[in-house]
Amino acid sequence: MRIQLIAVGTRMPKWVDAGFEEYARRMPRECGINLVEIPLAKRNKGASTPRLIASEGEKILAAIAAGNRVLALDVAGQQWSTEQLAVRLGEWLESGRNLSLLVGGPDGLATQCRSRADGLWSLSRLTLPHPLVRVLVAEQLYRAFSIIKGHPYHK
Numbered sequence: 812m813r814i815q816l817i818a819v820g821t822r823m824p825k826w827v828d829a830g831f832e833e834y835a836r837r838m839p840r841e842c843g844i845n846l847v848e849i850p851l852a853k854r855n856k857g858a859s860t861p862r863l864i865a866s867e868g869e870k871i872l873a874a875i876a877a878g879n880r881v882l883a884l885d886v887a888g889q890q891w892s893t894e895q896l897a898v899r900l901g902e903w904l905e906s907g908r909n910l911s912l913l914v915g916g917p918d919g920l921a922t923q924c925r926s927r928a929d930g931l932w933s934l935s936r937l938t939l940p941h942p943l944v945r946v947l948v949a950e951q952l953y954r955a956f957s958i959i960k961g962h963p964y965h966k
Contacts, residue, residue: 813909814844814952817874818945819867819916821848827942834949842904842956844949847874851916860918868921871913879911881928883920884944888931896951897958904959914944 835844849870852863875881880903882888891899903910912932913924917940925931934947957964 812842812904812907813876814838814842815847815874815876815879815909815911816844816914816945816948817847817849817871817911818914818941819849819851819871820941821850823942823945827946830946831949834946834953837953838949838956842900842952844952846945849874849916864915864918864921865923867916868923871915871921871924872927875911875913875927876909879909880906881911881913882930882932883913883925883928884915884934884948885920885925885931886933886936886938888933890933890935893951893954894958897955900952900955901959912948914941914948916941 831846835846838844849867852858852866854863913920913928915921915924934944934951939947954964956962
């Protein structure tokens with residue numbers, strides 16, 4: 812299974828890139844994760860925020876690989892413990908379908924992305940900065956996979 816993390820924003824701080832890359836590197840071949848960055852829509856004084864979000868959403872949707880299961884990261888989504896995520900990850904691995912995870916930009920995720928998603932996943936009821944979400948998702952996926960394989964990382 813391949814995991815595609817589609818996230819709005821480019822030129823992240825070095826700690827974000829380093830954190831994501833560290834956990835992506837740790838993922839095994841059978842559950843690899845790659846990042847697809849969507850450029851922020853141009854923000855200027857006359858720009859309409861809903862229009863900017865919709866524009867980013869169109870680019871996100873275009874980046875989803877055909878046939879992938881799609882989960883949108885959204886504060887209104889389901890929260891899972893790490894153990895519950897491990898169960899889900901195991902089910903996704905068994906299904907043989909690849910997975911696309913959608914992360915919005917600083918103004919949020921487009922409605923059309925949430926509508927397209929097969930489910931909504933919330934990392935927390937807190938509003939998290941979108942760069943941090945990349946690192947958290949990668950780390951939690953690695954942690955979930957380590958649980959599946961009986962690796963001691965989770966302890």
